[in-house]
Amino acid sequence: MTSFIENLNFGWSILPALLNGTVITLELTFFSLLLGFGIGLPLGIGQVYGGNIVSRAISVYERVVRSIPLLVILMLVFYGLPSVGLNLPAFLAAVIGIGVRSSAYQSQIFRGAIQSIKSGQLLAARSVGMTRMQAIRDITIPQALRRAIPPWTNEFTIVLKDTPLAYALGVVELLRKGRYIIYSTFKPMVVFITAALIYFVLTRAGNSLLDYVNERLKIPGYESGRGMR
Amino acid sequence: MSFFNFAWSILPSLLDGLQVTLILTAVGIVIGTFLGTLLALGKIYGNKPVSWFCRGYIELFRGTPLLVQLFILYYGFPAWGLRLSPIMAAIIGLGLNSGAYSAEYLRGAIQSIGGGQMTAARSMGLTKSKSILYVVLPQAFRLVIPSWSNELIYLLKYTSLAYIINAPELMGHAKIIGAETFRYFEVFAVVAIIYLVIVIFLTQILDFVEKFTRIPGFETR
Numbered sequence: 001m002t003s004f005i006e007n008l009n010f011g012w013s014i015l016p017a018l019l020n021g022t023v024i025t026l027e028l029t030f031f032s033l034l035l036g037f038g039i040g041l042p043l044g045i046g047q048v049y050g051g052n053i054v055s056r057a058i059s060v061y062e063r064v065v066r067s068i069p070l071l072v073i074l075m076l077v078f079y080g081l082p083s084v085g086l087n088l089p090a091f092l093a094a095v096i097g098i099g100v101r102s103s104a105y106q107s108q109i110f111r112g113a114i115q116s117i118k119s120g121q122l123l124a125a126r127s128v129g130m131t132r133m134q135a136i137r138d139i140t141i142p143q144a145l146r147r148a149i150p151p152w153t154n155e156f157t158i159v160l161k162d163t164p165l166a167y168a169l170g171v172v173e174l175l176r177k178g179r180y181i182i183y184s185t186f187k188p189m190v191v192f193i194t195a196a197l198i199y200f201v202l203t204r205a206g207n208s209l210l211d212y213v214n215e216r217l218k219i220p221g222y223e224s225g226r227g228m229r
Numbered sequence: 230m231s232f233f234n235f236a237w238s239i240l241p242s243l244l245d246g247l248q249v250t251l252i253l254t255a256v257g258i259v260i261g262t263f264l265g266t267l268l269a270l271g272k273i274y275g276n277k278p279v280s281w282f283c284r285g286y287i288e289l290f291r292g293t294p295l296l297v298q299l300f301i302l303y304y305g306f307p308a309w310g311l312r313l314s315p316i317m318a319a320i321i322g323l324g325l326n327s328g329a330y331s332a333e334y335l336r337g338a339i340q341s342i343g344g345g346q347m348t349a350a351r352s353m354g355l356t357k358s359k360s361i362l363y364v365v366l367p368q369a370f371r372l373v374i375p376s377w378s379n380e381l382i383y384l385l386k387y388t389s390l391a392y393i394i395n396a397p398e399l400m401g402h403a404k405i406i407g408a409e410t411f412r413y414f415e416v417f418a419v420v421a422i423i424y425l426v427i428v429i430f431l432t433q434i435l436d437f438v439e440k441f442t443r444i445p446g447f448e449t450r
Binding site: 067073079081164182189200 | 382411
């Protein structure tokens with residue numbers, strides 16, 4: 001039985017090896033969030049301003065994507081699509097799967113943020129002569145994005161903790177790198193616990209960063225949605 | 230075979246897997262709720278060491294991915310002499326993880342109940358534990374139902390991870406069928422539909438429970 005200190009040293013020594021996996025994990029997180037943002041923001045806007053039919057369609061999309069486990073989505077994209085002719089590399093399939101799922105949640109985040117901006121803003125913008133599109137784009141969206149940062153931080157954490165599912169597709173992210181190390185060193189507990197700690201640190205660091213961004217972009221007296229008193 | 234014929238033919242095997250999925254969900258939520266209650270109470274009302282431990286546990290289990298936790302239980306513990314079956318590892322992992330999330334939901338509910346309740350109960354002579362048990366908790370449990378329903382749905386979806394540690398639940402059966410027939414898209418489409426149907430069904434039931442237990446005017450504190 002190796003001592004605790006020896007295990008500690010071992011954990012420290014495999015950090016560089018785990019680093020490759022960590023980079024892939026961060027890439028997965030970044031691109032999935034980006035895809036989710038790219039799809040989710042238009043969907044959120046569409047759900048608020050799009051009229052009845054568009055709004056309902058987006059609701060259905062969101063409901064369906066939210067009801068299916070992420071693993072099923074990943075399997076559909078990676079193993080299922082080849083059956084209809086589309087072969088995707090594992091990393092891309094993972095990003096698309098995680099990104100699509102994130103887009104459903106992000107659409108709700110942005111929908112909530114947009115709806116929390118008082119309609120008076122839109123009215124005022126229109127009365128100054130802006131078209132509806134201009135008002136939405138230049139007045140509502142910037143404010144809504146600001147309001148959306150806290151729940152979006154939550155979504156970042158969720159996506160980061162979803163990336164290990166890419167393991168099931170064979171992507172060599174942090175968890176799979178850990179497994180490979182175990183195959184040659186036979187110390188599963190230390191490796192997994194080290195990997196878990198890395199995820200933990202990444203979660204905290206990301207949250208701190210986004211909280212800092214939130215602080216910097218905050219307008220005093222405005223964040224509670226009640227405006228200046 | 231057409232899609233519908235194929236779907237019909239694989240249904241029995243998938244339903245076997247679904248059984249395991251539902252059991253994992255049910256046991257997981259029971260363990261999670263029980264553990265979550267203990268953790269939330271420990272965090273809010275416990276003394277320094279207990280509160281500190283509960284905080285640490287919740288942060289750890291919420292801050293690391295569920296899959297990593299399952300791997301530690303299934304692949305890690307054998308190195309320390311404890312060999313868990315896939316289902317046991319899945320149940321323990323899901324339960325421990327769900328406990329941390331349930332604890333946070335319950336903590337939010339308890340803290341949204343004004344401290345005045347506790348003060349009033351104490352001033353009437355109830356001990357701390359009796360006040361918690363008979364005054365705060367019943368109200369907190371009612372407030373936590375929406376979040377708890379959310380957690381139940383999440384748990385149902387996250388049981389699919391047990392497939393990765395070889396548990397014979399829905400995803401596992403689907404993968405096997407896919408490997409045998411190469412009709413991956415159709416198999417996973419059927420699985421997706423099954424999950425969709427169950428989630429919608431469950432959501433309707435939980436919405437009904439919510440409305441049933443709601444006290445008008447109570448949430449607006």
